[in-house]
Amino acid sequence: MNERVSIKGFRDGVLIALDSGESWQTLVDDLAHRIEGQATFFAGARITLDVGSRPVTRHELSSIKAMLERRGLTLINVLTESKTTLDSAGALDIRGNLTYLPNNAHPSAPTEEMAIPSEEDGSSGVMIRKTLRGGRTVKSQGHVVIFGDVNPGAEIIAGGDVVVWGRVRGIVHAGADGDESAVVCALDMMPTQLRIAGFISVAPVDKRHKARPEMALIRARQIIVEAWK
Amino acid sequence: MACKVVTITSGKGGVGKTTTTANLGIALASLDKKLVLIDADIGLRNLDIVMGLESRIVYDLVDVIEGRAKLRQAMIRHKQFTNLFLIPAAQSRDKTAVSPADMIQITDELRAEFDFVLIDSPAGIERGFRNAVAPADEVLLVTNPEVSAVRDADRIIGLLEAEKKPTPRLILNRLKSDMVRKGEMMSPEDVVDMLSIKLIGIVPEDDGVVSSSNAGQPIVLNEASKAGAAYKEIARRLTGEDVPFRSGDDGGGLLKRLGRLFGGKS
Numbered sequence: 001m002n003e004r005v006s007i008k009g010f011r012d013g014v015l016i017a018l019d020s021g022e023s024w025q026t027l028v029d030d031l032a033h034r035i036e037g038q039a040t041f042f043a044g045a046r047i048t049l050d051v052g053s054r055p056v057t058r059h060e061l062s063s064i065k066a067m068l069e070r071r072g073l074t075l076i077n078v079l080t081e082s083k084t085t086l087d088s089a090g091a092l093d094i095r096g097n098l099t100y101l102p103n104n105a106h107p108s109a110p111t112e113e114m115a116i117p118s119e120e121d122g123s124s125g126v127m128i129r130k131t132l133r134g135g136r137t138v139k140s141q142g143h144v145v146i147f148g149d150v151n152p153g154a155e156i157i158a159g160g161d162v163v164v165w166g167r168v169r170g171i172v173h174a175g176a177d178g179d180e181s182a183v184v185c186a187l188d189m190m191p192t193q194l195r196i197a198g199f200i201s202v203a204p205v206d207k208r209h210k211a212r213p214e215m216a217l218i219r220a221r222q223i224i225v226e227a228w229k
Numbered sequence: 230m231a232c233k234v235v236t237i238t239s240g241k242g243g244v245g246k247t248t249t250t251a252n253l254g255i256a257l258a259s260l261d262k263k264l265v266l267i268d269a270d271i272g273l274r275n276l277d278i279v280m281g282l283e284s285r286i287v288y289d290l291v292d293v294i295e296g297r298a299k300l301r302q303a304m305i306r307h308k309q310f311t312n313l314f315l316i317p318a319a320q321s322r323d324k325t326a327v328s329p330a331d332m333i334q335i336t337d338e339l340r341a342e343f344d345f346v347l348i349d350s351p352a353g354i355e356r357g358f359r360n361a362v363a364p365a366d367e368v369l370l371v372t373n374p375e376v377s378a379v380r381d382a383d384r385i386i387g388l389l390e391a392e393k394k395p396t397p398r399l400i401l402n403r404l405k406s407d408m409v410r411k412g413e414m415m416s417p418e419d420v421v422d423m424l425s426i427k428l429i430g431i432v433p434e435d436d437g438v439v440s441s442s443n444a445g446q447p448i449v450l451n452e453a454s455k456a457g458a459a460y461k462e463i464a465r466r467l468t469g470e471d472v473p474f475r476s477g478d479d480g481g482g483l484l485k486r487l488g489r490l491f492g493g494k495s
Contacts, residue, residue, distance in 0.1 A: 134383040136387045
């Protein structure tokens with residue numbers, strides 16, 4: 001095994017140390033691969049991430065958080081020597097600890113196991129507060145929320161769920177990295193094409209189409225659309 | 230009054246950009262506005278033909294940009310409306326001869342002296358379109374009541390948003406109200422519902438438009454034409470005047486119901 005990503009179990013969950021020299025995307029891909037290879041070891045784990053001296057941007061941290069969440073893991077703590085990373089963690093509501101210890105040191109995370117935290121963890125994504133016109137695209141590894149319509153010719157590709165507070169007429173792909181639990185919700189669902197993970201469906205041609213909130217999801221190996229309750 | 234640079238664009242070709250530019254030009258000139266029309270469709274010029282000024286071209290837009298002529302030399306004065314000028318496009322070049330910065334520089338030079346600069350954009354969403362919208366204070370989006378034209382218009386609105394340009398106002402051209410009444414054509418309401426932008430005018434289908442364009446006499450010069458009347462109204466709205474939408478014989482009850490599409494906050 002390579003040492004770009006080192007993985008250890010410890011009392012708070014799993015400690016993952018990422019090598020400072022590699023590109024972030026390589027590390028994220030590598031880690032995703034390792035998690036998938038050891039599904040039972042990781043199942044539902046709480047993750048502490050040690051990124052060492054690397055300054056991690058909010059976007060980078062958000063992408064790894066989304067990747068972990070899609071695999072049922074929770075990022076609870078980030079150990080870093082960089083103030084940038086600490087700020088990124090703060091912006092994403094992840095606990096961050098400044099540490100000057102070498103990568104493999106025992107983490108000095110304070111334990112909060114006595115109290116059940118009142119705050120929900122949530123997960124990250126992008127919010128777009130306008131109508132997506134034809135030819136515009138949105139791509140996110142996390143969730144996508146559109147506060148407006150998705151017009152014909154517009155396209156959304158999300159690693160997670162897609163929620164549209166408006167009409168969907170364009171193309172929507174949820175769970176684009178293969179997550180079959182992803183859903184698409186809209187106030188008025190008439191997409192040109194709807195994809196969830198590897199499944200594709202086309203809205204039936206219905207002259208009497210009535211606008212109503214609906215949710216699309218995979219059930220029994222196909223995409224179904226049902227009233228959104 | 231501060232000069233306003235208005236770009237007329239559409240995305241799809243053949244919906245009536247050049248006809249609209251020519252007619253709004255004449256209509257604004259007849260309202261005593263001092264203005265310049267710029268044909269930004271380099272390589273496929275035709276605004277000069279519709280305006281009846283083809284034979285008077287000596288220098289064009291690219292000559293000015295490349296320093297072979299002064300801006301003044303390329304401005305052709307209209308025979309009848311002496312407060313109206315045309316800067317023609319080059320015929321033997323292509324869009325790459327002009328940059329967005331060139332267009333901004335030329336319009337900035339004109340701003341001091343004129344009330345309006347109207348720019349006739351080429352079809353498409355490439356360089357020529359970007360040249361035409363770069364200096365725009367306001368964009369007029371021309372579409373026909375056809376799904377393909379409306380789709381392209383939607384794409385243009387998205388591109389203008391991305392370029393941080395103001396939301397365009399819509400000219401719905403070549404509407405046949407009898408076909409709308411029979412449910413065979415998209416109604417203005419359908420179009421506005423799809424695009425969610427404000428209308429500045431509806432131009433009815435009018436056989437006279439083609440013959441008047443061919444003759445170099447834009448239809449607004451014909452007092453009896455309904456399309457001409459529609460262009461005059463759009464010109465007045467462009468000057469900031471509040472012109473109510475007529476519920477005349479042409480649109481019937483249709484236009485009456487349209488009141489709400491025009492009013493309200495922009």
